[in-house]
Amino acid sequence: MLQIRDLSVSFGRRRAVDGVSFDVEEGEFFLVIGESGSGKSLTGGAILGLNPSGSTRTGSIRFKGREMLELPERELRHLRGDQIGIVYQNPLSAMNPVIRVGDQIAESIIVHGKGSGRAAATRAIELLERVHIPDPARVAQAFPHEISGGMRQRAMIAMALACGPSLLIADEPTTALDVTIKAQILELFAELRRERSLTIILITHDMGVVTQLADRVLVMYAGKVAEVGPVETIMNQPAHPYTKALMLSGAMSDAPFKSVLQVIPGSAPTLDARPLGCRFNPRCAYAQDDCRATMPSLRPIAGSLAACHHPLVGFRHSELVA
Amino acid sequence: MVVLSWLFVLMLVCFAVAPSLIAPRNPVALDILHRLQPPSFAHLFGTDEGGRDVFSRVVYGTRYSLGISAAIVLSAAVFGVVYGALSGVGPRWLDEILMRIVDIFFGFPALVLALAVAAALGRGLTSVAVALSLIWWPGIARLVRGEVQRIRERPHVEAARAIGVSPTSLIWRHILPFVMQEVNVRVTTDIGYALVAVTALSFLGLGAQSPTPEWGLLIRDSQDYFGSAWWYLVFPGVMIMATTAACSIIGDSLASHRESGVAP
Numbered sequence: 001m002l003q004i005r006d007l008s009v010s011f012g013r014r015r016a017v018d019g020v021s022f023d024v025e026e027g028e029f030f031l032v033i034g035e036s037g038s039g040k041s042l043t044g045g046a047i048l049g050l051n052p053s054g055s056t057r058t059g060s061i062r063f064k065g066r067e068m069l070e071l072p073e074r075e076l077r078h079l080r081g082d083q084i085g086i087v088y089q090n091p092l093s094a095m096n097p098v099i100r101v102g103d104q105i106a107e108s109i110i111v112h113g114k115g116s117g118r119a120a121a122t123r124a125i126e127l128l129e130r131v132h133i134p135d136p137a138r139v140a141q142a143f144p145h146e147i148s149g150g151m152r153q154r155a156m157i158a159m160a161l162a163c164g165p166s167l168l169i170a171d172e173p174t175t176a177l178d179v180t181i182k183a184q185i186l187e188l189f190a191e192l193r194r195e196r197s198l199t200i201i202l203i204t205h206d207m208g209v210v211t212q213l214a215d216r217v218l219v220m221y222a223g224k225v226a227e228v229g230p231v232e233t234i235m236n237q238p239a240h241p242y243t244k245a246l247m248l249s250g251a252m253s254d255a256p257f258k259s260v261l262q263v264i265p266g267s268a269p270t271l272d273a274r275p276l277g278c279r280f281n282p283r284c285a286y287a288q289d290d291c292r293a294t295m296p297s298l299r300p301i302a303g304s305l306a307a308c309h310h311p312l313v314g315f316r317h318s319e320l321v322a
Numbered sequence: 323m324v325v326l327s328w329l330f331v332l333m334l335v336c337f338a339v340a341p342s343l344i345a346p347r348n349p350v351a352l353d354i355l356h357r358l359q360p361p362s363f364a365h366l367f368g369t370d371e372g373g374r375d376v377f378s379r380v381v382y383g384t385r386y387s388l389g390i391s392a393a394i395v396l397s398a399a400v401f402g403v404v405y406g407a408l409s410g411v412g413p414r415w416l417d418e419i420l421m422r423i424v425d426i427f428f429g430f431p432a433l434v435l436a437l438a439v440a441a442a443l444g445r446g447l448t449s450v451a452v453a454l455s456l457i458w459w460p461g462i463a464r465l466v467r468g469e470v471q472r473i474r475e476r477p478h479v480e481a482a483r484a485i486g487v488s489p490t491s492l493i494w495r496h497i498l499p500f501v502m503q504e505v506n507v508r509v510t511t512d513i514g515y516a517l518v519a520v521t522a523l524s525f526l527g528l529g530a531q532s533p534t535p536e537w538g539l540l541i542r543d544s545q546d547y548f549g550s551a552w553w554y555l556v557f558p559g560v561m562i563m564a565t566t567a568a569c570s571i572i573g574d575s576l577a578s579h580r581e582s583g584v585a586p
Contacts, residue, residue, distance in 0.1 A: 048484055050480060050483055050484055052475075053475075077486045077487075077488065078486060079486070080483065080484055080485060080486040081484065081485030081486035081487075082486060085484075085485075086481075086484045088477060088480075088481055090477065093476065093477040093478060094477040094478050094480075094481040095478055095481065096478045096482065096495070096496055097478070098499055098500075099495070107482075107485065107487065107495075108485040108486070111485060111486050111487055111488070111491075112486060156481075159481075159485065160485075162485070
């Protein structure tokens with residue numbers, strides 16, 4: 001359904017997203033994981049043609065056979081909200097504070113000509129009910145600041161679903177929420193996917209999300225794909241040292257107190273100070289001379305694709321716990 | 323102070339709307355026998371060289387002084403908002419052109435430019451209004467442009483774009499309502515400053531002409547009698563000062579209330 005090839009998002013000469021390629025299949029729950037600044041949100045925005053002013057995109061994004069980077073703004077506008085929905089990290093700032101929740105959901109319906117006035121308002125209430133908001137008629141009349149964070153995120157999801165898109169991009173939708181609400185929101189995604197055969201791209205830095213829901217995982221580091229593969233492989237046999245380090249530092253659910261929290265030494269490189277060769281090499285325990293000289297490209301390693309000169313072979317997640 | 327300012331402005335609005343109900347006397351009728359009388363119950367603000375009641379002249383003058391000031395700022399605001407919004411959301415080359423034009427206006431000393439324009443158009447309140455509107459809009463346009471550029475980077479604007487909202491509706495529904503908060507503050511404060519400018523031009527002889535009871539003109543006429551009739555100068559002066567102060571105070575209070583209850 002979505003084929004991304006060699007996508008780059010640049011600010012001037014600096015490439016925040018640098019040659020990213022991946023596919024997302026119809027009905028898939030696809031996870032994009034990375035630290036802040038890894039380019040994961042920019043990648044999500046690029047799919048909708050929404051990137052910050054001053055940035056340029058190159059490469060190819062094909063959505064249902066159409067080249068998104070070549071579509072004129074008018075056509076993109078018809079796709080946004082209608083075919084592709086997006087849910088943002090902080091619903092309080094992503095919603096217009098002076099428009100009632102119901103009207104904001106209705107706006108999407110009206111914009112795409114799928115009903116006007118009263119019909120759209122009724123539909124908005126149905127959608128709020130659909131995302132399990134109690135008393136949806138009252139919430140529709142409320143302003144965003146009058147409802148709780150969890151409710152707001154549900155309302156955002158209702159907004160994204162208003163026109164029945166086939167692809168939903170969720171950009172760190174649970175970061176601003178507490179743990180119990182987070183679980184509920186993730187459950188809602190899983191449910192929507194089952195019932196609507198929705199394709200979901202979830203962008204997160206939260207490793208805890210991985211196990212429960214996703215089919216495949218893409219790990220991004222410093223604007224590049226580090227590893228991409230099925231969730232079991234990524235979880236249990238990570239080939240890239242960065243993926244392994246992420247798993248270790250993520251305080252995994254099956255080993256909460258047994259092991260000391262592992263941290264990745266150093267910090268992710270900034271746009272201006274990326275190392276030569278593999279971008280992870282200064283922080284990598286396995287780095288050798290070739291890692292410092294040439295950038296590895298993605299290649300198949302034990303069930304996944306990894307960009308690493310010296311992939312970890314035979315590494316098992318269970319060893320971490322022991 | 324804020325309440326007091328609102329009451330004062332409310333009083334001025336009453337003066338401007340229905341001066342005949344408030345002013346005890348005809349503002350232009352001469353009464354030579356009672357010329358230059360000090361303030362008394364019969365003449366609250368005293369009388370001028372023609373025996374006219376200064377209080378009545380001040381009341382009638384509100385319509386000219388404050389009315390014209392408000393008209394200047396409001397017309398400048400309407401034009402400035404459209405101009406600034408265009409500059410703020412338009413392509414970069416358009417923004418460049420529009421802002422360089424604003425720079426040209428900022429390059430001149432504003433009041434001198436207004437003076438020149440008003441003089442070229444001929445004496446009278448209309449030319450003062452035109453001249454001041456002409457120098458007033460660039461400030462508002464620049465403010466609006468900056469605000470538009472600030473607001474349009476907000477997540478809710480991107481979220482609106484992400485559901486396919488058209489550029490026009492983006493501006494009207496998702497950007498301008500937030501910009502208007504700043505514009506309201508600016509307009510309120512500016513009406514006070516415009517009043518100073520209008521009365522200054524009248525004081526210089528370019529604005530209202532005798533016997534129009536405009537505040538600046540009152541002060542101009544009072545100069546010759548300042549030594550013997552202080553009230554003639556002081557009361558219109560106090561009115562100008564108090565109005566400007568009230569506008570500033572109300573503007574400040576609006577500024578401190580904007581965006582309350584809304585996350586940045």
